[in-house]
Amino acid sequence: MPNHIGAFLKASKCFSKLGINITRVSYNKAVDSHTLFIDCEGTGEQLQKADFELEKIGYLQNNSNKTCIILIEFCLPDIPGSVTNILELINQFNFNISYISSQENGTNYQYFKMGLYVEEENDITAFLKEAEKICKVRMINYNTSEKVYDNSIFYHTYVMGLSQTVGLPENVSQELLVHVNLAMQTLDEQGLSPYRTFDSISKFAELLGASKGKSFIPRISTHQITDHTEIILIEPPCGSNTIIIKSNGKFLFTDSGYACYKEEMLAIFKRLVPDFDKIEKNILITHADVDHCGLLSVFDKVITSKKTAQCLNNEYKGNNGYREENPLHKPYINICKLLTSYETVNPDKVIPMWNDIKSPKAPLTQIGFFDFEELHFEVYEGQGGHLPGEIVLIDYNNHLAITGDIYINTHGLTKEQAEYNQYAPILMTSVDTDPQLCLEERRAIMERLGVGHWQIFGAHGFKKEYSVTL
Numbered sequence: 235m236p237n238h239i240g241a242f243l244k245a246s247k248c249f250s251k252l253g254i255n256i257t258r259v260s261y262n263k264a265v266d267s268h269t270l271f272i273d274c275e276g277t278g279e280q281l282q283k284a285d286f287e288l289e290k291i292g293y294l295q296n297n298s299n300k301t302c303i304i305l306i307e308f309c310l311p312d313i314p315g316s317v318t319n320i321l322e323l324i325n326q327f328n329f330n331i332s333y334i335s336s337q338e339n340g341t342n343y344q345y346f347k348m349g350l351y352v353e354e355e356n357d358i359t360a361f362l363k364e365a366e367k368i369c370k371v372r373m374i375n376y377n378t379s380e381k382v383y384d385n386s387i388f389y390h391t392y393v394m395g396l397s398q399t400v401g402l403p404e405n406v407s408q409e410l411l412v413h414v415n416l417a418m419q420t421l422d423e424q425g426l427s428p429y430r431t432f433d434s435i436s437k438f439a440e441l442l443g444a445s446k447g448k449s450f451i452p453r454i455s456t457h458q459i460t461d462h463t464e465i466i467l468i469e470p471p472c473g474s475n476t477i478i479i480k481s482n483g484k485f486l487f488t489d490s491g492y493a494c495y496k497e498e499m500l501a502i503f504k505r506l507v508p509d510f511d512k513i514e515k516n517i518l519i520t521h522a523d524v525d526h527c528g529l530l531s532v533f534d535k536v537i538t539s540k541k542t543a544q545c546l547n548n549e550y551k552g553n554n555g556y557r558e559e560n561p562l563h564k565p566y567i568n569i570c571k572l573l574t575s576y577e578t579v580n581p582d583k584v585i586p587m588w589n590d591i592k593s594p595k596a597p598l599t600q601i602g603f604f605d606f607e608e609l610h611f612e613v614y615e616g617q618g619g620h621l622p623g624e625i626v627l628i629d630y631n632n633h634l635a636i637t638g639d640i641y642i643n644t645h646g647l648t649k650e651q652a653e654y655n656q657y658a659p660i661l662m663t664s665v666d667t668d669p670q671l672c673l674e675e676r677r678a679i680m681e682r683l684g685v686g687h688w689q690i691f692g693a694h695g696f697k698k699e700y701s702v703t704l
């Protein structure tokens with residue numbers, strides 16, 4: 235919208251006239267002086283009319299133009315009038331200045347930082363060529379800066395960068411725009427500076443994009459359980475591990491990583507599992523987090539606890555999952571789902587296997603058993619320290635434990651995994667729903683392991699070897 239007095243009033247009258255109710259408003263002139271976010275409720279016909287009316291007054295734009303913000307540092311002699319030539323050049327190119335900062339530093343030069351509002355990207359190259367004739371010039375990456383250097387079209391510029399990094403289509407980028415604003419509003423209302431969080435989201439996107447295609451190089455290892463049973467552990471740079479249990483020639487998958495790596499993971503599955511396309515493909519899910527459920531659409535059956543099945547069903551219907559039920563976490567989970575191309579799974583594929591524990595009294599409660607060929611697991615449900623519906627599987631005969639995210643081998647992370655894992659706590663305050671409870675669940679797992687040498691497979695990091703003696 236235009237940065238004019240009465241701009242919001244004009245939009246409000248449009249909605250009021252059509253009988254549309256406004257449910258959320260977000261505007262921060264210090265962040266973006268042209269973008270107003272309004273969430274509203276109405277019929278499809280009412281909203282379509284609102285689109286038409288707002289477009290008529292120039293309030294809805296598809297951002298198909300080349301408008302952007304560039305941040306430039308000019309190294310100018312510390313003498314009177316040195317900045318005049320630069321200002322004249324900026325005026326010549328018809329750029330608008332949205333930010334200026336400079337201070338003498340005891341040398342013969344001053345470093346002027348300027349944010350320039352540029353309507354045509356093609357003009358930037360010509361401008362820089364002329365500016366370099368006057369002084370040394372350096373472009374600054376907005377995402378690595380410590381503060382906001384512009385107060386115009388922030389959201390579009392930021393989201394455009396994220397979308398290009400992970401290759402999002404235009405319609406997804408528009409949805410991402412809304413969730414980025416909601417994250418900004420949530421942090422602002424808590425009195426927190428959003429820019430460290432936004433920088434973390436950018437780095438998260440960069441890590442996702444850097445691991446695509448030929449750069450997707452997970453650590454893959456094979457671990458013998460019995461003479462006829464082995465576990466293949468696939469550890470991608472970003473997201474959860476995937477475990478493939480091979481027993482008596484049959485296969486069971488556990489957890490599935492991010493959806494954005496679907497093609498890469500399918501190529502690995504086909505290499506590791508004979509006749510992958512022809513066999514019945516079953517997967518067991520330890521809990522309903524985005525990075526564990528990204529490839530569920532690939533499988534024929536999805537085995538879960540009842541709470542996890544309910545979460546997946548809610549998502550399929552377009553409702554909140556467990557993470558989104560926390561309003562502080564909701565915008566980040568939605569951003570993560572969009573950046574990783576998350577797909578919901580048809581509930582017809584989902585098989586809830588065990589009795590639901592409504593109010594478990596202990597950190598871990600046994601809810602049943604699960605057999606797969608040579609393996610006989612006792613199944614335990616946690617109290618929700620990491621996420622409601624979380625399960626742990628323990629095979630006492632073969633000294634094998636599959637622990638999901640309740641227990642992971644933090645010392646067994648690759649460099650890439652460790653870098654990826656540092657951003658989730660920043661984005662969601664904590665990866666655990668209740669960190670203290672998750673700690674108690676972790677202790678309960680170790681206390682349940684009997685005498686012997688154990689192989690523990692968490693959902694991140696390498697296998698943990700653990701021995702219990704009398």
